[in-house]
Each structure stands twice: as structure tokens, then as C-alpha cells.
Amino acid sequence: MTSISPSRRLRRTPFSDGVEAAGVSAYTIYNHMLLPTVFRSVEEDYRHLKEAVQIWDVAAERQVEVRGPDAAKLIQMLTPRDLRGMLPGQCYYMPVVDETGGMLNDPVVVKLAEDRWWISIADSDLLYWVKGVAYGYRLDVLVDEPDVSPLAVQGPKADDLMANVFGDSVRDIRFFRFGWYEFQGRDLAIARSGYSKQGGFEIYLEGGEIGMDLWNALMEAGRPYDVRAGCPNGIERIEGGLLSYGNDMTDDNTPHECGLGRFCNTATAVGCIGRDALLRVAKEGPVQQVRAIAIDAKTLPSCDRYWPLMAGEKRVGRVSSAAISPDFGCGVAVGMVRMTHWDEGTQLRVETTEGAYDAKVYEKFWI
């Protein structure tokens, strides 16, 4: 792997000192910010995540804050998901599309109040789109990136660790709900959410200056549970079918292609930008769609570009993320496959940068 050149532009987080002390060995860049990707090894981190509990510096999930009388109207303009029933205290996964229905981001939106929302973004400057739309429509809102840095606690022992710090009531937070908890005299939103299938929480820290205090408190409280610094795991998230914006989908793709049709209520999402285009797609269905792809391989190179999925001589799709799964004993991958070849069990070949392998299409991911 090649080195990354440090610069101010690749922003550190309130938890970077902790991440470095814990021996981070690789990063990616996400929203112009450092996001750890490996500590001991991807495989060792994976095993530990599934058995214990980890603290993740996911400050790179930046927030776009929308405040003011037109906040709810603006948020609904961004997405084909119908938000009318959403209550303060809820988090919704929300595809954001442009006027053609192409995906601009796939954030989680956090409703703090009717007139105050956080959009917890994937890797693109969604702030610019939201500001541009708000300005063009002369909406009565403030849109900015606040000093809010999520810290995730993920793994089967996350509840025990969190209860040690915030009290037993955190156990009662339901999935994709959040509550307010005190830390050092400050209120923090804590949600049951996170980019793994192992369960856990995301703590939205407002005010980076107490970042290391929070990190250290969690590390200390986690000792009985073998807590470690961790990060979103490249194997586990593919097994779980958690898509990655920029890897598995871009603004070329509609939510329907990404298998996110269940988050689209385009008919009733009145005001949504791109609604006309998506009504058409919703009616006719996509011609390609995300699928789980099992690869018959013992080792795989890094998936640093699209790998063609071939049916004989014909290209029928591509793989965008892949890894060898220790638990499933094969290559696990995220593919985008044309409808002619997307049925469960279809046999294909995947052309990696280090040879071609047999591949099989599945409708469901592994966990």
C-alpha cells in the first residue's frame, strides 16, 4: 500500500490522538477527513468486531445542519422517502437524489426538532447541494456544517459498555432512534445505529474539545469487554450488504438500482427533487440492480476499480467492493448486475486485476 501525505486539508478529528495511540495502520479519506480503515489487520479487526466491542472514530460522517422555518420542507425536497410521519428522536436512512433521480449521497437524517435536522452524510459534499437548493429557492433556513463528530460503539458487547458510561437506559434505545445523554455537563444525542451488523450506537459529539475525554471514558469502561479501537470493517460491511457511496453507487445510479426502492415513497414524497424521473423508474423498474456476489477465490486483490462481471464474452455488470470472508470461506462482493443476469444462482465470471474467477449471484447478502 502507498503512503498518504499528511496535510491540513485531510482533516484530523477530535479522536485522532486516540486513534494514533491505538496504532492505526491505514486510513481512507472521507469527507476531506481521516477515517481509519485498519488497526491490527482487516481480518483480526473483523474477528474482534464480531466477538467483543470497538470504538470507532467516524467523525468523517459529517453533519449538514438545516435549521429554520423551512427546514422540514427543504429536507423533503432532498429525498423520495416520505418524511411526513417522522418524529423528533428518529433517524431515517434517506437516499438523496438530483433532478434526474441520480444519487448524490445516502445519509442518515436525524430529526432533532421540527425546525432542526442533521443530515449525517456519506462521502460527498452534500452541504453544497443543500445550500445551492436553499439559496435558489430562497428558503428560510440556515445550512452549515456544525462541529459535530460521531463516535461509534459497535459489537455484541456495545450495550454493556455504553450502560457503564451512560446508565442502563441506553439499553432501551430502539433501532434508529436516539435519546439525549449527559457527558461532562453536555447533552449528547446517542442513536442505536452504525455501519455494521453487529449492533451498537453512534454518539453525536457536539464540540470537539472534549473528544479525547469521551474516547478515554469509553475505552476505560470497555476494559472488561476487551474493547479496542476499530473502524468500519471492509469484510463485515460487505457480508452485511451495507453499501458504500462512491464505491457501490454514484450519481449515475438511482435508488432503485441500489436496492433502496423500499426507502422511496416517490408517489407521496411531494416536493422531492427528481420525483418525475423516479416515478418513471418506480413504474418500469430498474434495468440493473445491486446484488450480492460470491466469488470462488481464496485470495483477492484490493478492489480499487470496477471489476467487470462477464457472462461469456458479454459484460453484464461490475463488482465495486470485494473481500475474502473468513466466516463464509469465499470472496464476498457487492455487484451491480443487469436484469438479464440478476436472478439468484446465476453463474458469472469476475475479472479482477489479478485473474478471473467464477462468481455467483445472490439476492440476499450474507448477514
Place this chain on the structure above:
Amino acid sequence: MTSISPSRRLRRTPFSDGVEAAGVSAYTIYNHMLLPTVFRSVEEDYRHLKEAVQIWDVAAERQVEVRGPDAAKLIQMLTPRDLRGMLPGQCYYMPVVDETGGMLNDPVVVKLAEDRWWISIADSDLLYWVKGVAYGYRLDVLVDEPDVSPLAVQGPKADDLMANVFGDSVRDIRFFRFGWYEFQGRDLAIARSGYSKQGGFEIYLEGGEIGMDLWNALMEAGRPYDVRAGCPNGIERIEGGLLSYGNDMTDDNTPHECGLGRFCNTATAVGCIGRDALLRVAKEGPVQQVRAIAIDAKTLPSCDRYWPLMAGEKRVGRVSSAAISPDFGCGVAVGMVRMTHWDEGTQLRVETTEGAYDAKVYEKFWI
């Protein structure tokens, strides 16, 4: 330095194979794309850039293409620079600001025709802002990211190398002008521009599939001139006062603070978003501004965060980029200094992550 984890999201370029074959040793991420930062060493690359000629993969300078009847109107909305006198064939450095006058990007805009422009962007998703504004204003334009990848030829021998490939007429291209040249039957815009003070060109390659052919042709033609693969150099660009968006300025800063007031014709840039805010700044002047900072040091750590500039116990600014200059025998840095301490010759202290050093304020950069 820490490793970078490869993924599709950190996009390769049409020239990545050449960059790797040439032995790239570090990258940064810029517009979600790989941008080389070091080949042999920053110092060795620096010396070579000043004496010979280098080929730079700057495909990460992505384009926002704006086409259609309202294209010129939209481009003028983006910037306080008055574009009325701009002709096809010209490139303008163009601060882009939001409604408060805060900088969103500092691109070079390329006028291909009255109704067709490329905005050659620094590191932020300006596409989203331009699309949002165009949508909000219902402008009759197409806005997208085309398959255009700049390749730079920089250094004192750039003219000779380029003449070998494209003919002697490239020598006549004036600064920040471009002409059309043929390569493999395709028309390429070639501009006299680039992110160094050593002179040279940027070739806008449309269609990535011939990227390596172009790379190889330039490498071959450059043999007599000791051509090497290179990249924007962290020392040379500071010596030359070339600012870096995300390092030396963010959306917190106005163009005036960044010393870009000479590119603002706010009074006559009718239609510019943020005009009201900037008229106020233009009248009163900024309270802090970019300055060259000489640091009395023999070695410096990587400037991976703002370093406070202190006058006694008082913080009066910050350094955002810094390096040791072999040619000037001191630390060279980009600072933002409050008006109370920005006069030429002011003595300050800079607090790096590895100790404090004497620092002196200069109004002009080194080259």
C-alpha cells in the same frame, strides 16, 4: 506516514498505470481521486522540477461542465470576478463564493464557447453547488462532470518537450490562454497554466482511454530533457504563494482574506451570489489576510493541522502549509494573520506539533 487503503471510491485516473510504473511513493486524495504527492522525495522532486521538466497526473482537477443558453449567466453567478470581457480561448482564475462571500472553491474557469465552459476545480464537490443553484433558478443549462482529465507538463524545459509532440506553435500559447491541438485524431485543449511557478502547460484530455498513450508519448518526447513523472510540489508551491483550497482557505474565508481581492470586481459582477456580503468586505477590507511566513527552523513536522501564530501570549493567526525550502534555507509557510500583526517584518512565534519557532511576516512570497 500511514498507508492509504485502496478502494473504488478513491478513484484511479487515466494515468495511474504510468504513475505507478514511475514509482509513486505517496498520494493525497483530491476530489475523490488519487493525486500523487511524492516520487523520489519531496526535495529531490523539487530540485528536478526547477531544472528539467515533469509530467504530472493532475486528473484530480476535475471539470464541472456547464453548457446551454444560460451557461454564461450561471458562471457569473458563481464568482465576484467580472467575466464580461472574457473570450473563448481564455482561462480565468475565479474565486467561487457562497451567499455570505465564503469561498467554496478556487477553480480556473475555461471558456470553450459562449455556451460551453469548464470549471477546473480544487478539492470540493463544486458540482453540487452549481447543480443546486442551476436547479433552484430553473436555468437552461446542463451541468455535469465530463470525462476530462488534465495532465500537466511543468518545468523550464516544458516548451521544448511540448513542441516535440504538438509542434512549435505550442510555444506561442500565452499565459492562461489555450489552443486546440490534435493527438491521435482527437482535439485536446492545451493551456499555458499549472500549479507551479516553473512554467508549463495543462493538457485537457477528453476520453480517458487514450490516457496512457498520451502519457507515454510525452515521456518518450521528454527523454532529451531528463523528463520524469512528478506532481505538485509541497515546497515549490509555497515558495510561489500558490494557495491550496482546504489547506490555506476554507468556506470560512472571503477572497479578500485570501489575498484574492484583485480577482474580485464585485461592483460590476452583477448577478454574483454573495455580492452584498462582498461589497461590504471590499469597502471595509478584511481583518485578517494571507501572508508569507518565514520560519527560523532547520526541520519541520508535517503541517497536518493549523499551527497557531503567536505574538507573546496572544494568538494572532495560523499557519496552514509549511515546508523547509532548500533554496531559501528556512521554513516557508502560508499564514493567515490578523491586521494588527500582518505588516512586513513583524516577528511572531509559530507553535508546531514539535516545538515553537521564530517566524517573520512577509507581504510577498518567495518566487
